[in-house]
Amino acid sequence: MFLRNLCVFSPPQPLDVKTKFYNSDRDDLFLEIQIQNISPATVFIQHVSLELPEMYTQRPLNTLNVDGEYQCTFGTRTYLQTMEGRYYLYHLQVKGEYLERARTLCGVAKMGKLNIVWKKELGEMAMLYTVPLERKIESFGDLKLSLEKIPDTVVLEEPFQMTCKITNCSDRKMNLIVKMHNTTSVHWFGRSGSYLGKLIPGSSISFTLTLMCLQLGLRRISGLRIIDTTLKTKYRYDGAINVCVVPSMDKMES
Structure with missing residues (x-):
């Protein structure tokens, strides 16, 4: 066999x-x-x-x-x-x-x-x-913050604007306000506690903020807070955005 x-x-x-x-x-x-x-x-x-x-x-x-x-x-x-x-x-x-x-x-x-x-x-x-x-x-939690527009470089102690977008990644409707807190390197302009609006699941909203940097070099933008008043939930965004701060040419020439 x-x-x-x-x-x-x-x-x-x-x-x-x-x-x-x-x-x-x-x-x-x-x-x-x-x-x-x-x-x-x-x-x-x-x-x-x-x-x-x-x-x-x-x-x-x-x-x-x-x-x-x-x-x-x-x-x-x-x-x-x-x-x-x-x-x-x-x-x-x-x-x-x-x-x-x-x-x-x-x-x-x-x-x-x-x-x-x-x-x-x-x-x-x-x-x-x-x-x-x-x-x-990547999971962003319930609320995702993304950057839409910001200058490549900004001038020391001169106001500039940045545009952000927030997206509701949760399964519930949110009622949002934005708050800004000054730091040693960043000062915010405008009224803190402004109402952003209601955001249904999966939708987004854009908003523009004005701020000023007080220190030279590559600086992290901190002090931004988004609050959902429905559940009294606070979302902190510290160091998510960087900007390069350069000296004023007028001050350098003088």
Whole structure:
């Protein structure tokens, strides 16, 4: 009697694929993909594509406008030598009808998959390499503060403005006011305790504040408080924003 042994071997993939998401304060993000040939043979990349969830649109950033024509940043070359790699960059945006839902997401989110069609030698049947995409979404608690507009540099002891946006990430309606507290390096202008309005879950509101820095160098903006009067909850935002403070040219010349 003879026993036949069947062994199944899974050949290793010749590609090492790394992905990284870059979050934005706005309702979009960027995806960076690094593909490296880790096999001893040349690999030919035929096609790279993304399959995203319905709530996202994509715009590849891998082309250049040369004399009115768009050309791939990699040229016409489609192969990778051993240990050679290349980068792909995509701009992802949330569709308008999904904005409120996207603003309340947290934890690990499924972001579709990355498909790479490759082959080792000319004439060889092409192979499909699929990489599932996941994005870790930072939890901002019930209320998220993001920066919409602020000068790159500000002048010492001269007022300037910054525009912020707050998003209700909770499942309840909020009734908000804003309070400002002066620090040794930052003084606020305007009436503290101003009413911002009511904010339903998933919605946002923008507001502009005026302040002045009293110390040179890179300074953290502190002393901002948002209070939900419904539950008497206070949200503190200290050091979330940095600004570069430079001396006045008029004072330097005098």
